[in-house]
């Protein structure tokens with residue numbers, strides 16, 4: 001990560017501790033992402049996005065705020081970026097993926113909640129998150145219990161995400177989307193108009209299209225890009241300015257096109273094809289992806305929020321009426337099949353489809369420790385996979401390195417079975 | 419190993435410097451080929467350029483060699499415990515304990531020390547207990563303090579030992595339930611040498627439990643078989659792991 005000591009100082013961060021954090025992230029990055037071979041040259045940009053996430057990107061946000069923009073921190077892919085952007089706010093996803101901040105999170109929060117939540121709040125509590133001090137609004141949502149109650153503690157704005165997907169729930173969600181719009185308008189003093197919303201819907205749809213295109217490359221044998229690099233791109237997607245991100249992703253996609261023609265890939269043809277399914281792996285967390293690919297398997301798709309759940313389904317465009325645009329947004333976001341929903345039949349259908357589309361040899365259900373939603377839903381997922389005779393394994397783990405040996409044995413033994 | 423079976427074996431502690439221990443062992447052992455398994459397999463691979471297999475696979479192959487009709491392998495070692503469902507030497511399903519030490523050899527070791535027994539005495543003594551003192555803590559740290567207070571309240575050490583063995587057994591059976599199991603069950607790993615656990619397992623499951631002559635080398639036998647197959651046939655194992663001399 002780059003050094004911006006003066007800025008961190010001014011933001012009131014614990015600069016020394018922050019240096020340690022950066023060192024620990026850099027170390028993990030070099031041992032995982034950086035240790036790969038045959039990376040596409042265009043990956044350099046996305047690496048830089050991660051490295052600048054506490055530096056250049058923050059400086060950029062500070063600058064934007066000086067020019068009257070508002071910065072909104074989000075923690076879930078249900079929060080519609082389009083609306084925030086249409087009111088001249090800049091949304092950035094702020095989930096934490098580092099072990100470093102966990103002990104600080106545990107000082108306030110119970111130990112037995114998921115590492116993502118502990119890490120996120122641990123960053124704030126240890127004064128190592130540069131986003132906290134410049135945030136104009138934190139937007140939470142009523143998804144899992146850990147997050148839902150955490151928002152209450154830190155007094156964030158909370159979007160109501162329903163628990164089921166009936167007509168009644170869709171109505172409630174539609175209202176939550178409208179309320180969010182009002183809250184953002186109040187924050188920025190800007191009205192969300194149909195015209196502006198058309199623009200931001202296009203921006204986000206373009207971003208999703210580029211990510212979908214990347215996903216297409218991963219259907220090939222061998223895929224021209226590693227699963228770990230695809231994850232880095234997703235993590236960058238959560239942080240970067242969307243238009244710039246899409247431009248660079250398009251460039252990468254072009255390079256991949258070229259690699260396919262030339263037969264360049266980090267993998268040999270016939271490499272075992274793994275799907276990751278379950279919890280997100282946010283910035284700082286490369287643990288399981290790296291272990292799997294170090295054991296000579298290729299991750300060819302992520303059925304997670306740092307994967308297909310983020311970019312599947314576009315928002316219907318070409319709608320000129322504001323209310324109808326909000327309908328279209330509510331509908332698109334409601335299609336996200338997070339395990340917080342019950343029943344969640346849609347996710348089962350999605351999984352079956354992805355397994356076919358990506359010719360998956362085996363599925364790793366990736367469960368962040370204490371994430372009850374995905375952990376319990378893993379039973380159903382295993383059932384449908386077993387029925388189709390697709391080998392699958394559930395790995396429940398946190399961000400720490402203490403279980404690496406055991407995890408590697410389980411992964412290797414699983415791969416030996418394929 | 420050769421065609422007639424195991425020629426020789428050495429068991430040694432991994433210690434703090436597993437690599438030099440391995441090298442020391444190898445110096446005194448004639449060998450044509452090496453396959454490494456276990457937690458140190460990557461270390462061995464790095465230094466010996468030998469192929470590696472997981473202990474899951476190694477135990478499945480080893481148990482199948484010793485007992486061709488084996489359907490389940492239960493391995494309880496110092497670090498972890500595993501249950502492996504096998505058919506014709508191939509892994510069908512497996513589970514391992516989660517990251518804590520409860521239900522592993524380490525647990526027994528700590529408890530034996532707390533009670534003032536050697537590990538060898540421990541199983542033996544427990545078999546002679548008349549009544550088990552139930553132990554409620556599964557966690558190694560908590561169980562230790564529970565035992566200390568049981569001793570000071572005058573409970574018989576034999577009976578505490580039996581209680582501890584039963585609590586381990588419950589843990590093992592819970593683990594076995596995660597994959598399901600069929601008989602015959604091959605019981606391997608260091609803990610299989612503990613006669614009390616084997617006895618309790620038999621009476622609880624009422625299934626055929628098979629004990630290898632040396633339960634600690636089942637994984638080594640499995641690796642040796644893979645190593646042997648590799649030089650006799652065209653076996654190449656997983657890619658990037660071909661032997662480069664040694």
Ligand code: SF4
Nearest residue numbers: 075076077143305338
């Ligand atoms: S897993 Fe669910 S709650 Fe978490 S980011 Fe994804 S959609 Fe939101």
Ligand code: SF4
Nearest residue numbers: 114116144279368371
């Ligand atoms: S991983 Fe699970 S427990 Fe953690 S924040 Fe997401 S939904 Fe909640």
